Amino acid sequence: GSSTILGVAEEALKNPLSRSIISSGLGMIPGLGGVLKLGVDKFVSGLQETASALKNSQSLLNGQVTELQAGLQEAKDRELELAAAQQRLA
Numbered sequence: 001g002s003s004t005i006l007g008v009a010e011e012a013l014k015n016p017l018s019r020s021i022i023s024s025g026l027g028m029i030p031g032l033g034g035v036l037k038l039g040v041d042k043f044v045s046g047l048q049e050t051a052s053a054l055k056n057s058q059s060l061l062n063g064q065v066t067e068l069q070a071g072l073q074e075a076k077d078r079e080l081e082l083a084a085a086q087q088r089l090a
Contacts, residue, residue: 014047
């Protein structure tokens with residue numbers, strides 16, 4: 001049905017070569033090519049924005065992981081200091 005056609009079209013639009021061929025062919029249909037090209041451009045722009053947001057989130061998460069690792073190392077160091085102090089008291 002129409003959902004299958006839309007799914008195939010969406011997959012085709014993900015491939016730059018397919019997008020180019022589709023855009024070229026649509027240019028032969030007056031008016032339709034421009035409208036669909038806008039749709040393709042909007043779809044691609046949305047994908048690029050999503051990729052950018054994901055990269056930003058990844059960067060933030062990497063920073064948080066680094067902070068957690070530093071905190072864990074500090075806790076381990078203090079644990080060793082405490083164990084050494086307890087041995088001296090024993």
